[in-house]
Amino acid sequence: MKLYYSAGACSLSPHIVAVEAGIAVDLERVSLTKTPHTTGSGTDFSAVNPNGYVPVLELDDGTLLTEGPAIVQYLADLKPESGLAPPAGTMARVHLQAWLNFIATELHKMYSPWLFHDEYGAQAQAVARNKIAERLRYVETHLAAGGPFLAGEAFTVADAYLFTIVSWSRFVDVDLSSFPSLRAYLERVGRRPAVREAMKAEGLKVPA
Ligand SMILES: N[C@@H](CCC(=O)N[C@@H](CS)C(=O)NCC(=O)O)C(=O)O
Structure with missing residues (x-):
């Protein structure tokens, strides 16, 4: 799994959740000051998220998840025993x-x-x-x-x-x-x- 982030931006939230849950994530930094935004490996970030913003979580099968509140719930549900989110439906x-x-x-x-x-x-x-x-x-x-x-x-x-x-x-x-x-x-x-x-x-x- 890879988290596209920018230092101290809202992407810190899923980053904290991943560490709290003990889920290993690779980090790819996105420069938000340059237009178009580029990733640490030099690619155009709009190819990852057409909206141009972090966080994005890339799953191992290539699925791209956007929107911080959805990403943190996805991570928490991978490790229900972490207690980071109560069970869905409650x-x-x-x-x-x-x-x-x-x-x-x-x-x-x-x-x-x-x-x-x-x-x-x-x-x-x-x-x-x-x-x-x-x-x-x-x-x-x-x-x-x-x-x-x-x-x-x-x-x-x-x-x-x-x-x-x-x-x-x-x-x-x-x-x-x-x-x-x-x-x-x-x-x-x-x-x-x-x-x-x-x-x-x-x-x-x-x-x-
Ligand atoms: N709706 C998005 C908003 C994310 C967002 O505002 N990200 C900011 C950093 S905190 C960003 O990447 N801004 C750069 C841009 O919009 O170009 C979410 O909740 O994940």
């Missing part, structure tokens, strides 16, 4: 899918592309920051009432995704100072050996 799985969709649509796509492109303008970025703050308040309330993870006691694929996205905050001036439970959660997740291993493999600075 209410617990539906709640997990709700979290994945929330992170994808209410957070991921608010941080990116809006806060990574100053050329979109201060007004657009202020709208995105306000919306993110509202949604993080919801996460904060949820974590303060329960935890230690989104689904309760068990670390799941939703935590890999939330950690990946909210960790961008320090690069794009999203203020987390009024979210103490969320900050404690990020520290907790950042201490997990699998998270640190995935981050190191991408050449990222690992939290102290």
